[in-house]
Amino acid sequence: MALLEVVDVSKIFPGVRALDSVSFTLQPGEVHALVGENGAGKSTLIKVLTGVYKPDGGELKYQDQPVQFGTPMDAQRAGISTIYQEVNLVPLMSVAQNLFLGREPRNKFGLIDRGRMDREAREVLAGYGVTTDVRRQLGTLALGAQQMVALARAVMIDAKVVIMDEPTSSLEPREVQTLFGVIRDLHAKGIGIVYVSHRLDELYEICDAVTILRDGKLVHTGKLADLERIKLVSLMLGRDMAEVRREGATAFSGAATGDEQAAPVLRVRELNSRHKLHDVSFDVRPGEVVGLGGLLGAGRSETVKAIGGAYHLDSGTIEVDGKELKKPTPVRAVHAGVAVQPEDRKAEGIVPGLSVRENIALAVLPRVSRGGFVSDAKIDEIVDKYMKRLRIKASSPDQAVGDLSGGNQQKVLLARLLATDPKVLLLDEPTRGIDVGAKAEVQSLIDELAAEGLGVVLVSSDAEELVEGSDRVVVLRDGVVVGTLTGAEVTTEDLMSTIATEAPREH
Amino acid sequence: MSTETVAARPVVDSARLRAWLPKYGVYAAIVLLVVYNIFFTPYFATWSNLRIQLIQVAPIVIVALGMALVIGTEGIDLSVGSVMALAAAFIPLYLGYGVVAAILVALLAGVAVGFINGILVARVGLQPIVATLALFVGGRGLAVVISEGKLVDIRNADFLYLGSGDLIGIPVLVWIAALMVLIVGFVVRRTVFGRRLLAIGGNRPAAELAGLPVKRVLITVYVVCAVLASIAGLLSVARIQSSDASSVGLLIELSAITAVVVGGTPLTGGKVRVLGTVAGALLMQLVIATMIKHNLQPSTTEMVQAVIILIAVYVARERKTR
Numbered sequence: 001m002a003l004l005e006v007v008d009v010s011k012i013f014p015g016v017r018a019l020d021s022v023s024f025t026l027q028p029g030e031v032h033a034l035v036g037e038n039g040a041g042k043s044t045l046i047k048v049l050t051g052v053y054k055p056d057g058g059e060l061k062y063q064d065q066p067v068q069f070g071t072p073m074d075a076q077r078a079g080i081s082t083i084y085q086e087v088n089l090v091p092l093m094s095v096a097q098n099l100f101l102g103r104e105p106r107n108k109f110g111l112i113d114r115g116r117m118d119r120e121a122r123e124v125l126a127g128y129g130v131t132t133d134v135r136r137q138l139g140t141l142a143l144g145a146q147q148m149v150a151l152a153r154a155v156m157i158d159a160k161v162v163i164m165d166e167p168t169s170s171l172e173p174r175e176v177q178t179l180f181g182v183i184r185d186l187h188a189k190g191i192g193i194v195y196v197s198h199r200l201d202e203l204y205e206i207c208d209a210v211t212i213l214r215d216g217k218l219v220h221t222g223k224l225a226d227l228e229r230i231k232l233v234s235l236m237l238g239r240d241m242a243e244v245r246r247e248g249a250t251a252f253s254g255a256a257t258g259d260e261q262a263a264p265v266l267r268v269r270e271l272n273s274r275h276k277l278h279d280v281s282f283d284v285r286p287g288e289v290v291g292l293g294g295l296l297g298a299g300r301s302e303t304v305k306a307i308g309g310a311y312h313l314d315s316g317t318i319e320v321d322g323k324e325l326k327k328p329t330p331v332r333a334v335h336a337g338v339a340v341q342p343e344d345r346k347a348e349g350i351v352p353g354l355s356v357r358e359n360i361a362l363a364v365l366p367r368v369s370r371g372g373f374v375s376d377a378k379i380d381e382i383v384d385k386y387m388k389r390l391r392i393k394a395s396s397p398d399q400a401v402g403d404l405s406g407g408n409q410q411k412v413l414l415a416r417l418l419a420t421d422p423k424v425l426l427l428d429e430p431t432r433g434i435d436v437g438a439k440a441e442v443q444s445l446i447d448e449l450a451a452e453g454l455g456v457v458l459v460s461s462d463a464e465e466l467v468e469g470s471d472r473v474v475v476l477r478d479g480v481v482v483g484t485l486t487g488a489e490v491t492t493e494d495l496m497s498t499i500a501t502e503a504p505r506e507h
Numbered sequence: 508m509s510t511e512t513v514a515a516r517p518v519v520d521s522a523r524l525r526a527w528l529p530k531y532g533v534y535a536a537i538v539l540l541v542v543y544n545i546f547f548t549p550y551f552a553t554w555s556n557l558r559i560q561l562i563q564v565a566p567i568v569i570v571a572l573g574m575a576l577v578i579g580t581e582g583i584d585l586s587v588g589s590v591m592a593l594a595a596a597f598i599p600l601y602l603g604y605g606v607v608a609a610i611l612v613a614l615l616a617g618v619a620v621g622f623i624n625g626i627l628v629a630r631v632g633l634q635p636i637v638a639t640l641a642l643f644v645g646g647r648g649l650a651v652v653i654s655e656g657k658l659v660d661i662r663n664a665d666f667l668y669l670g671s672g673d674l675i676g677i678p679v680l681v682w683i684a685a686l687m688v689l690i691v692g693f694v695v696r697r698t699v700f701g702r703r704l705l706a707i708g709g710n711r712p713a714a715e716l717a718g719l720p721v722k723r724v725l726i727t728v729y730v731v732c733a734v735l736a737s738i739a740g741l742l743s744v745a746r747i748q749s750s751d752a753s754s755v756g757l758l759i760e761l762s763a764i765t766a767v768v769v770g771g772t773p774l775t776g777g778k779v780r781v782l783g784t785v786a787g788a789l790l791m792q793l794v795i796a797t798m799i800k801h802n803l804q805p806s807t808t809e810m811v812q813a814v815i816i817l818i819a820v821y822v823a824r825e826r827k828t829r
Contacts, residue, residue, distance in 0.1 A: 310716055334718030348716050351709035353777040362706050363717040365699040372698050416717065 001064055003028045003192040004049070004080070004161050009058030011044050018044040020216045021058065026161065026192040031183060033203045033224060034196045036213035036236055042196055045213065046163055049194070050082050051075035063160075081154035082163040089150055091139030095130075096121035098138050099153050127185075128152050129178035144175035151182060155191070162186060163194040166433070168202060180206050200229055212236055236436065252443050252468040262286050263322065265455035266338075266424045268307060271316035276302045277479045280316070284424060284455035289446060291470030292459045293495050299479035300459045301343050304426045307457075308340030309333035321423050334363060337423035341413055341430055343459070345406070349413045352402030356394045357383045359401050360415045386415035391441060407438025414445070425449060426457045431465060443469060463492045475499060528822045529771050533786045536815075540793045548800050556796075558678060562746065564792040565684035566591075566739040568785055570759050571766035572691045573732030575784045578767050579695075580708040580728050581776030582628060582635035587763060589646025590620050590733045591740030591756025596654040598741055599661060599750050606665045613741045614734055620646060621733030625726030639729075643760070650752035658751040661744060670745025680742055687735065692781040701779075704728055708776030765791055765812070769819040791815070 004026040011019040019041045026032050036042050047053040048060070051069030060067050062078060069075040072082075089098045096114075097104075099121045107113040121134040128148040138146060147167060154162055168176045183206055186193060195207055203210065203224065210227060212220040212235045220227070220235050264283035271280040277299050284290045292300040305311035307318055309328035318325040320336045333340070342348035351359055361368060361379045368378035383397050390411040394404055401412050410430065417425060427446065431439040446469060450456050460466040466473060473485040475498045483498040485491075544551040570587050577584045594613035601609040620642055627638035661667060672679045695701040703724045707714045715721050736756070744750045770787030772780045791812060798808040 308716065330716055330718045331720055340716060342713075342716055348710075348712040351706045351713055351777065353709045354705060358702060358706070362702070362714070362719070365702055369699050372700065374697055374699055374702060420718075 001028070002026065002061070003030075003063060005061035005064075006045070006049070007059045007061065009045075009048055009055045009060070011048060011053055012056050018216050019048065019055070022213065022216070022218045023058075024211050024218070024221065026194060027209075028160075028190040028192055029187050030209055031187055031193045031195055031207045033207035033210040034194055034213070035203065035210060035232070040213040040236075041216040042213055043165075044216075046082065046165060046194070046196070049075070049161075049163060050080060076157070079158055079160035080163065081157060081159035081161070082165070083147070083150050083154055083167055084165050089138055089146065089153070092137060094135050095125070095132065095138050095141065095149055096134040098149055099124065099134075099156065101153075103157070124152050124156065125149065128182055129175070144171040147171065148175070148178070148182075151179070155182075155186065159191060161192045161194065163196075165196045167195075168197060168199065176202070200232070203232075204229070252447055252465075264319075265321050266307070266457070267317075267319040268303075269317045269319075271303065271306055271318075272314045273302060273306060273312060273479075274314060275479070277306065277313075277316075280476070280479070280481055282474045282481065282484070284457060286423075286453045286455055287450050288472065289450045289456040289458055289470045291466045291473035291490075292457060292476060293463075293466055293473045293485075294476035294499060298476040300476055301428050302479070303476070304340060304428050304457060304459055305342070307333070307424075307426060308338055310340065310342075334420055337421070338426065339417035339420055339422035339424070340426045341410075341417055341428055343428040343432070345409055345413060345433075350401045350409050353400060355398045356387070356392065356401055356404070356412055357397040359412050360386055360419055363416050364419045382419050383415075386418060390415050390445065405435065405438070407434035407441075410434050410438065410442060414442070418449075422454065424455045424457070426459075428459045429461065430458070431460070431462070463495055467492050467495060525822075530783075532822055533770055533783055533790055533819070537786060537790050537793060540790070540797060544793075544797055544800075548797065551800065560792055560796055561681045562678050564788050565678075565680045566743050566746075566756075567759065567762050567766060567792070568684045568788045569687050569739040569742070570736050570756075571763040571770075571784050571788050572687055572781065573735035574760070574763040575767045575770070575772050575779050575781065576691065576695070576704060576728050577635070577732045578708075578764075578772055578774060579704055579776055579779035580725060581711070581774075582725075582728070583639065583764070583774075584624065584729065584732050584736075585636065585639040585760050586620060586624060586642035586646050587732065587736035587739075588756035588759045589643055589650065590617050590736035591743060591759060592647045592650035592752045593617075593620065593653070594737035594740030595744045595750045595755040596650040596752040598666070598744050599659040600653070602661070602663050602666060606663060609666065610741060613737050617733040617735075617737030617740075618730055621730035622726065624733065625729035628729060629722040629725035647752065654750065654752040656753065658749055660749045662748075667745055667748055669742055670748070680746060683738070683742065687738070688781060688785055691735075695779050695781055700724065700727060705777055705779065708778070710777070762788070762791065765816055768823075769815060771819070771823065773823055787819075 002025045006022060006024040008021040008023055009019055010017065010021055022041065022045060024045065034042050034045065044053065048055050051072045051074050060069070067078065069078070090101065093101070096118045100117050104112045105116045105120065118134050125131070125134065125148070128151065130145050130148045132141060132145060138149060141149070167179060171179060183193060195203070197203055207224045209222065210220070210224040210232070211218065212232070214236065262285045265286045266284040268283070269281045271277050280299065280303055282290060292303060294300055302311050306313050307328070309330045309332055313328070318328060320338055323336065325333060325336050325338070346352070351362065357379060360383050364382065365374060368375055368382065386392070387394070387397065392411045392415065393408050401409055404412070430446065431442050434442070443465065446456060446458065458466065458469050460469070467490055470490060473490055473495060474481055475483045475485065475495065477499060485494050485498065550556060570591070574584060574587065593616040597612045597616055598609050601612045624639050624642060627633045627641070628635050669679055669683070674682055695705070703714070703719050706719060707721055707724055711721065740756055743755050766788035767784050768774065768787070769790060770780050770783030770785070772778060772784060794811055794815065795808055798811065
């Protein structure tokens, strides 16, 4: 008996057929991978399953009964829980309150029984590897722990189907393993899981079955173990298998472009920030890509932001092209030639309501204006140049950036940075959450920019990307530089072992 | 066959209507109301009536323009009415030094209030509604103290020309409002300041990281808003030919916010609709005028205004959710 069945479901938006007679079956106790590039229809399918969208055609069956979910609440009551990329809990409430939101245990006066709630929350969360004070505000927890709370909540409300939309995108490897432990428990309990992820390793580790979507159509469904990796990638991309094989895992050329003799374009010395960074020092020469390696919370993003003037430093010096960047602020950093691509594209990168054109020109407005009045011709020149160079796909430069795909949003952001003519480019997870095609384009762009003499700092959680993209990798752990990989050492194995080596305790 | 076309059409139309309404609904409402009045309201389509309506709406338009800019940064300015009162209080004190001096002092009062608002919002980091609430309360109090709580008649002919004079058959007041509309529209569309303002309203952390002088832009926005309010204040004094700090600009912040919202500028920032704001102010003015001409109670007028605000907010909300 199938747990959840989607039969020939279609969903049409003005101008787009987001789902075109897609069928999909989830068995009890199955971990079912749902994969596809951005725009393939994964999100739309999830929204149909969870009652956010009403399908325009086809049928939904839940435990062999035809169902219609009018609202997300209906789907939740029926036992379909969703855990989104962005945790959707209440950050200002305590962990326990979040866990029991709407179903708080009552005492005999009908009031909330705080003691019992906290106790039960502690017990439940221990099973998910979260051992924190459950009275803490949820928002003060690390993202990974928050996600575990979301998962615990989903399972607690008697879910029969749990849908996970890129659950590991903000987790550390250790947390990923905890998550997988939980998934295996759910699997044993007969709960069906729909697992959406871009990470192939994870899929093969945890999933039983796979459904591949491309351009709103179903291209493959079946056992994952029967499907070769290369075949999976080619089905997702719809490209020739031989072509995929030839390209390798990333689009980086692998050739070192740094000039060993040249003076560093970025010199970072003994950056300190309370609890986060301790004496972080490194150099970047022109044409060099320096990777920052390490686990989540190792201080990579903090380092990048501090150099960009957007993170508080207690001490340390930053030199750009031989000139010291004193009291860094974003304004001074941009002026000095530092361009930062923040990790969170939506929250800190793009301005979604403004057009592609406005977004690209944003940081260079004074340069494209005279006496405070902007010149359309000058903006068009820049916008045209970078839209072509980065192959930004938009219906026109006037399209709102919020309507573009993740990959194109990222390219718009990069265009804005490049328009400032930076000397140093700091990229924090440049390919996160973008489709495979755009990822390859961004990676080869990084190579190109370095070849042109730009100093690049690359932060990536994707070890392969980091290793293949960087000429050197500075490895951070708990805000301390624990090693630098150069030349032949720049491999995923060396990276892992450097991260894993026991650090001498300072405290 | 025919049922299919009937079934298919409303779907397309409602989707198009939803995209169309928040943008052009306010203009359509004005046209409807004007057409109604031409046919059913005696003496509506007369030159003198049009004059009265435009003269009455001009100060609201000027204040609403500044409000639209502030709302574009995801802020709000409650202190505009008090700024008008301050400007009104200074006018009679400095008219003795000449019209220009009096106007300059009134504008300077606006700059000062705007600067304080801007500092509180941008540097201290207060929420705009709280920051401007302080001067909403304190500003009018100060104005009443300055004017010693007296109503002062203004007799300076040059100054009164601003409020009751004509230029090529059109009231000076209306010319000034039109000029402000043009300037603000130009600033939003064509200047570095305008573009930065929208970016800050659209995504402040992104604007900060991109190296925009966020604090400077925010302070400037509040100064511009307050200066516009002080212009509206001195024009109001010139029109009613007397200065009364306790009544000039009373509740105008609500009219201004209404005009901005009805005109389709979202309270979430990142967008400023200058012409929409003008249309919003005109629409509310027309509604009031229509009600008065048909001898309806002010209470009825207020309820109709409330309904229009709700419709405007609802229409804008529809657009956001999709």
